[in-house]
Amino acid sequence: MLQQLEELKLNALQGLETVNNTKELESWRVYYLGKKGELTRILRSLATLPLAERKAVGAYANEVKTLLDDSLKQKSQTFREAQLAVSAKREAIDITLPGRPFPLGRLHPLTQTLYEICDIFVAMGFQVVEGPEVEWDYYNFEALNMPKEHPARDNMSTSWIDFEAENDERRMLLRTHTTSVSARIIETMQPPIRVIEPGKVYRYEASDATHTPMFCQIDGLVVDKGVTMADLKGTLYEFARRFFGRDKKVRFRCDYFPFVEPGVEMAIECLVCGGAGCRLCGDSGWIEILGAGMTHPQVLQRGGIDPEVYTSFAFGVGIDRLPMLRYGIDDIRLFYGSDLRFLRQF
Numbered sequence: 001m002l003q004q005l006e007e008l009k010l011n012a013l014q015g016l017e018t019v020n021n022t023k024e025l026e027s028w029r030v031y032y033l034g035k036k037g038e039l040t041r042i043l044r045s046l047a048t049l050p051l052a053e054r055k056a057v058g059a060y061a062n063e064v065k066t067l068l069d070d071s072l073k074q075k076s077q078t079f080r081e082a083q084l085a086v087s088a089k090r091e092a093i094d095i096t097l098p099g100r101p102f103p104l105g106r107l108h109p110l111t112q113t114l115y116e117i118c119d120i121f122v123a124m125g126f127q128v129v130e131g132p133e134v135e136w137d138y139y140n141f142e143a144l145n146m147p148k149e150h151p152a153r154d155n156m157s158t159s160w161i162d163f164e165a166e167n168d169e170r171r172m173l174l175r176t177h178t179t180s181v182s183a184r185i186i187e188t189m190q191p192p193i194r195v196i197e198p199g200k201v202y203r204y205e206a207s208d209a210t211h212t213p214m215f216c217q218i219d220g221l222v223v224d225k226g227v228t229m230a231d232l233k234g235t236l237y238e239f240a241r242r243f244f245g246r247d248k249k250v251r252f253r254c255d256y257f258p259f260v261e262p263g264v265e266m267a268i269e270c271l272v273c274g275g276a277g278c279r280l281c282g283d284s285g286w287i288e289i290l291g292a293g294m295t296h297p298q299v300l301q302r303g304g305i306d307p308e309v310y311t312s313f314a315f316g317v318g319i320d321r322l323p324m325l326r327y328g329i330d331d332i333r334l335f336y337g338s339d340l341r342f343l344r345q346f
């Protein structure tokens with residue numbers, strides 16, 4: 001039996017030499033060390049031996065078993081290491097490769113303009129406030145000195161919200177200007193007031209290169225004791241200088257808006273021709289950019305502010321025209337078309 005064990009040991013070790021992969025190793029294990037394997041068979045038959053012989057053979061058999069177990073472990077360790085080396089090589093990360101670029105979003109050119117204008121006024125002590133786009137007739141017209149039959153209403157083609165209102169003051173509309181927010185502010189805030197009111201406004205109009213049914217405005221309102229036309233001019237001059245540049249000329253002329261008295265329009269020197277006259281400025285050399293004026297006493301009064309104590313100026317700017325002038329964009333619809341080829345340029 002010792003002879004058998006010796007042969008088994010030699011065969012097994014020799015066999016192990018030729019094992020090339022884990023699958024073969026497993027077959028080898030089953031053949032020699034498995035429950036029905038060669039060594040197990042010999043160990044089982046130990047019981048048939050006389051006691052003295054059984055001890056010696058048994059000891060040797062255990063020795064062989066330990067030897068084979070160890071060899072098996074060693075071999076499978078070698079395989080594991082080899083495999084690890086292979087996968088480490090395959091999965092290696094080249095840290096010298098450049099990263100993949102992230103697509104970066106950006107702010108819409110109108111949003112950029114809006115932020116820029118807000119920053120200019122905030123630096124002058126203004127506070128940014130907002131109001132509803134769906135508005136009462138009252139705040140859009142009535143409170144701003146435009147009663148029902150007022151002709152100025154016709155200049156602001158209105159999108160009405162269609163529902164049965166018992167009286168006209170309860171009618172709703174899409175606000176035609178952000179001046180509606182000023183009407184609300186006069187009612188709710190105590191002077192001193194210094195606010196700007198950015199937002200979307202709506203006109204019932206077809207779109208073309210210079211009109212869209214929705215566009216953006218910023219209104220401004222200042223109410224305090226002793227506010228004069230000089231404050232209005234100083235504030236708006238400063239805005240124009242900061243937005244368009246210190247070297248640009250600015251002009252004020254009389255204009256009419258029902259909610260201010262006197263009313264003015266502000267223009268800047270044409271950015272394209274510098275005042276000489278061109279297609280953009282209609283040969284006048286000037287481009288109108290905003291309306292303004294001293295808030296009408298009746299408007300203050302109606303909102304609960306005493307016009308004998310407080311005076312006020314107001315202004316309203318269309319936002320869309322500003323980047324058009326600055327970048328030479330000739331079609332306002334580009335701002336609302338969501339064409340990334342256009343938007344990515346800003």
Ligand code: DAH
Pocket residue numbers: 176177178179219220257260290291292293314315316317
């Ligand atoms: N709301 C006017 C418009 O949309 C612009 C305007 C003019 C606003 C004079 C004002 C102002 O606050 O004082 O045409």
